[in-house]
Amino acid sequence: MVSNELLTDYSDLRQAVRSARVMKEHQVLSNLIKIDKTSVNQRAVISQKTSDLIAKLRQTKKPDLLSQFIAEYNLNTEEGLSLMTLAESFLRVPDNKTRDKLFSDKISNKPWAKHLRGGKTSIVSIATIALSIADMMISHGHNDSIKDRIKHALEILSRPGIRFSAASVMRFFGTQFVFSEDIESALAVDSQEVHSFDMLGEAAWTMADADRYFLAYKNALIAIGENNKGGDIFLADGISVKLSALHPTYDFMHKERVLKELVPKLLTLIEIAQNYNVAINIDAEECDRLDISLDVISEIAKSIAHSKWQGFGVVVQAYQKRAPYVLDWLYELSQKNNLKLMVRLVKGAYWDSEIKQAQVLGDVDYPVFTKKSNTDYSFLACAQKLLDMRDYIYPQFASHNAHTLISVCEIAGDNVGFEVQRLHGMGESLHELLSSQYGVLSRIYAPVGSHKDLLAYLMRRLLENGANSSFINHLFDQNIKPEHLACDILSQVEQDPEHSHPSIPLPKDIYQKIRQNSSSILLSEQDEVDRLYQKQQPWLEYKWQAKSIIAADYVDDETRHKVINPADFNDKVGDVIYATKTQLDVCLKSAQEAFKDKGNNQPILQSLERAAELYESNQAELMSLAMREAGKTYQDAIDEVREAVDFLRYYANLAQKVIPKKREALGIFVCISPWNFPLAIFTGQIAAALSAGNVVIAKPAESTSLIAYRATQLLLEAGIPSGILQLALGVGSNVGSYLASHPSIAGVAFTGSTRVAKLIKHNLVVNGNAKARVIAETGGLNAMVVDSTALSEQVTRDVLDSAFKSAGQRCSALRILLIQDECFDETISMIKGAMLELKLGNPKYLSTDCGPVINADAKTKLQGYIDRLSSQNKVIAGVKNELSSGYYVAPTIIQLDSIDDINEEFFGPILHVIRYSSDNLMDTIDRLNAKGYGLTFGIHSRIKKQVDEIKLRVNAGNIYVNRNQVGAIVGSQPFGGEGLSGTGPKAGGPHALHGYSRNLQHGKTSEQIMTLYDGHVEVTSLIKSSLIFDEKLIEKFRKEFPSVDTQFFEFLYETVNTYALKHSLPGPTGESNELSYQAKGTALCLGPSSADALIQTIIALALGNSAISLISQKNYSSLIKLGFDKDNIFRLINGPSSNLFNIKQYDTILYFGDLMSVERELENRREEIIPIMNSVYEPWQLVNERAVTVDTTASGGNANLLAL
Secondary structure, eight states: OOOSSOOOOOOHHHHHHHHTTTOOHHHHHHHHHHHOOOOHHHHHHHHHHHHHHHHHHHHHOOOOHHHHHHHHSOTTSHHHHHHHHHHHHGGGOOOHHHHHHHHHHHHTTOOOGGGGSSOOOHHHHHHHHHHHHHHHHHHHTTOHHHHHHHHHHIIIIIHHHHHHHHHHHHHHHHHHHOSBSSHHHHHHSOOSSEEEEEEOOOOOSSHHHHHHHHHHHHHHHHHHHHHHTTOOGGGSOEEEEOGGGSOTTOSGGGHHHHHHHHHHHHHHHHHHHHHHTOOEEEOOOOGGGHHHHHHHHHHHHHHTTTOSOOOEEEEEETTBTTHHHHHHHHHHHHHHTTOOEEEEEEOOSOHHHHHHHHHHHTOSSOSBOSSHHHHHHHHHHHHHHHHTTTTTEEEEEEOOOHHHHHHHHHHHOSSSSOEEEEETTSSHHHHHHHHHHHOOOEEEEEEESOHHHHHHHHHHHHHHHHSTTOHHHHTTOTTSOHHHHTOOHHHHHHHOSOOSOTTSOOGGGTTTTTOOOOOOOOTTOHHHHHHHHHHHGGGSSOOEEEEOBOSSOOOOOSOOEEEEOTTOTTOEEEEEEOOOHHHHHHHHHHHHHHHHHOOOSHHHHHHHHHHHHHHHHTHHHHHHHHHHHHOOOHHHHHHHHHHHHHHHHHHHHHHHHHSTTTEEEOSEEEEEEOSSSTTHHHHHHHHHHHHTTOEEEEEEOGGGHHHHHHHHHHHHHTTOOTTTEEEOOSOIIIIIHHHHTOTTOOEEEEESOHHHHHHHHHHHHHTTOTTSEEEEEOOOOOEEEEOTTSOHHHHHHHHHHHHHGGGGOSTTOOOEEEEEHHHHHHHHHHHHHHHTTOOBSOTTSTTOSBOOOSSHHHHHHHHHHHHHHHHTTOEEEEOOOOOOSSOOOOOEEEEOSOGGGOOSOOOSSEEEEEEEOGGGHHHHHHHHHTTOOOSEEEEEOSOHHHHHHHHHHSOOSEEEESSOSOOOOTTTSOBOOOGGGBOSOOBTSTTGGGGGEEESOOOOOOOOOOOOBSSOOOOOOOOOOOOOOOHHHHHHHHHHOTTSOHHHHHHHHHHHHHHHSOEEEOOOTTEEEEEEEEEOSEEEEOOSSHHHHHHHHHHHHHTTOEEEEOOOHHHHHHHHHTTOOGGGEEEOSSOOBHHHHHSSOOSEEEOSSOHHHHHHHHTTTOSSOOOEESOTTOGGGGEEEEEEEEETTTTSSOHHHHTO
16 A cells, blocks of 8 residues: 555655766766775785686687677667667567568668678678678669669569568567567576576556556566476566656656556555565666656555565666665665665666756756766676665666676675676676686576567667776776776776866756756655746746836726636636737837937846846746646646746847847837747847847737746846836737837747738738738648558657647647558557647646647637547547636647648647558648648657658758657757748748848839839749759859849848758757748749849849749840759749739749838738848748657667767
8 A cells, every 4th residue: 555645755864866867977986985885905816817708708709699689789889789679679560561662771771881891790791791781772773774673683683582581680680689578488498597587668657558568567576487397586586667658757856646556556566476486676767757656665565564575676777866875775775674675786788868957857967877987886886785775775786887787796895685687688798707717607688578668778788888998898898908897997087177068068068059958846856846936936926017118107907807727717826917009109219219219238148148047047936827727737837937047048148149249139029928828938039139239029828927927027126227128018910910010129039820920911011011010830630640560669659759848838749640550550650649648737737738728719729620620530538527617628639631631720729630551641641731821740760760850851940850840949959930930030040030130231222113014924834943053153243244233243242151051950869950941932022123133033042942033034044044944043034914913923022122111012822921122131931940859869879978
């Protein structure tokens, strides 16, 4: 039974564990050095004995299969990584067609032939020959000269043969690293060795999976027990249990539920283990699960206190800085409950993902050591502690490192009361010699399960042992002397002046070139949650009062508008006073005066940096506002504040690079921000406009006025003058509409619906303000493609995040999930099961996964849609909703027959799923593109060629590969769409400030009004220009067009160099972020003069567009002579016609005359906002920015990081 009261353990030892989590590496080492008791002489003896053992191993033993493959195919190489990806995914692919694609993708065009040289063992030689032949056959299949000659053989013999061989190799790997496919077969093996069996599998995502794992553990325990026949527990087989496999929400945030449901399950297994006298070890998990794991372990220890059974075991990871403190806590736990515990000490298998996670979360430091040598030192220090605890602890030392194992045996001084362990298929010869030399028991950790379940386990083993710092990687390498491998790691670490890895910066410094990383709060850690709760206490029932902040005296309206928590109708969050028209006029006048009197912008940039610090120091209050006013969950609220802080720092830094002596401010910017990111986007718009030198009138969504008011107070406190920044509160259709249509403003930054963005543009035109910039980020019909090479667990994780995080109220949220036919049933079953585990509820509870939607209108629309589709039997899963107080809509999955069945974005927790055939995937993407949206798109696939094809085909501003598609990081994943999804430039990107400023080079313009003639223009089909503009070509252009200002050609060269390149952006390890530029499409180059049309056409074509142009015949002929294709340019002979503006064949307009005349003709002709350029010096309007983010660790781990 679980304790009646779930009391948190605040004992000194438990608090010491928590305090050590992100302790500075040098401080941890200092503490470990105090633990070590080895003498100089003993260290020398250990090194000598290790060297002798390695030499003996090399003389008498052969390397195991893993060592052979790692030695030949290093994971730092292209072919090594390809094999790893192939191994990770090949066996799970259900259909042969996709298997062929995967195999071809990973094997073709790799340097296999170089591995045929030298003496190789038979299995490596056979595999290498097969890979080399396969590569040649696949490559020949793409060579037109001989393709026909081998096509028949390739289709009938080669590919099925290759596929069969690959499957055989993968299964052969399986037999090497999986002890058996089921426990009965495992126990039937005639072996004198002892094992700890592990039922293969990863964390459960559904309760069905958790129940299946539980049954497997239960049956295995019974089978092991009957086979052991009650013998000595230390000399008999046991079992290892993964707690995350027994519960689908095994994390700290769901602690109460986990302890209530998981502990009884575990106690059932413990009871069976006791009855049969079988050892049961709790396997180690990721660092963020340590606190809850210790809670579970504590509950079990209390339940079995004073038991004579000595088989309850725990695994401790030496790479965690907390390891020695965990050992102290376990020792006290065993004493307190009068238990003998088994403790298996391992070095740790998730190191690369722990480093990445800390960087993503903006942690203070790393919970693990950054240097492998420090982990080795920690292991030996912890080993000494364990050996001194043998009265209550039975130590088990798991390692394949000869120096580590000999150190343990030498320090122990005997072979009593401890054992060593190895993984099945690894380190066999090493452990044989060690056991023979020291008489110590060696136990085998033996995975049991299907070869398909092997994949994740195998990847960890490959990465762990393929690392440059891995002992097993070098054990049989004759180029490395035994004494080098046997070096004294203790002395090495103690004498090393570098305590942490120089190539692994602290999490706060990973974006150092562009900004400091924002700080976070880890909701997996008791101490951090406690501090947060304490800081939030004053704000849980606080009533905020907000009104407009205007730089001149005015009289407030007396009307107060109540703000009610969308999650709880009984929670009044505060009151808001809306601005009157008189106040808005005062506000606009104050802004005009402030811009006129504005001086140097440097103090503003410094104020933005100070504002970032103020946001962080007021994080608890801002989080409380986001949670109570906008219905944000804890994690969403943390992310909200972090993103706002990132925007402040990023734009303040960016402005110093892109504005001085290059660009200038536009004037008054009205920033209209949405309720779904009430702090982040509100702050981001303001920070961008201010950084570019503008003055700002901020108009937040009326639903989230309170947090905007508090943020404005902090910005002013940071030193931004009140005239430079003003706040206008009120209903969008009144306040926002009035401000955004005013003739005096220079621009509008807007995030919201496409309809409202168009209305803003319309009102500006009606009021004679065609020159005002409109920067719009609008919605999207965002999709994700999942093929049969994808891992269902990863897909499930990313779909849940993308579709249901923030109750689906994100512009980037996943709306349409496209799953390949062959894997549809399995994938959707897991997604449905995982979704049903989500907790719908009030965000004030840490355990809440999905909060409310924003208001009654949103709920009515979403629920009405769900009800209508439910009546059509299209709703296939939905979370139970029994909440009455709050605007709750249950996460729902709807299955559609075709992508044509959805044409509207439903802004909430609704996911549409559609089957697709691999044969019609590209057609499906084309139909998605035809809907006109282009915001985010996700791809889950291991086939790089297919990923690349989709990336080129789909219209989307942000593409995410093998990860979720929400939560764009400032400066790392610039965010914004194209078409109906936005105008650009991308927020949080290197060109973001271009939208808020103008180039100091303007070019000449006129007041000439554009007129349309009555004729009919039939535009031929155009293709985008592919001519490469280099220095030589531009010089030819200079000579061909001597009348064009030389300054233009200099700018052209700089522009082409900027937009022709792909830019690698900073980010956490294990992730690539790339920004590239796609031509917008077709540019209408309308002069008005022929000279204007010429430079308009040149710059449009230079950036890859096609052009419909008023260019003269002479200039047209010159361009063709210089290398352009006739299909790149359509020449308008008589000028633009009315029907020309009606067609959808253009994507941007260039006109250096009266913009109002163009805007009026364009009105109501297109759904999206078409940019109208009155200067060639704003080329960002001729391209779409494309940000592609790839999780490079999806195939199992971070080989590049492990190679450090």
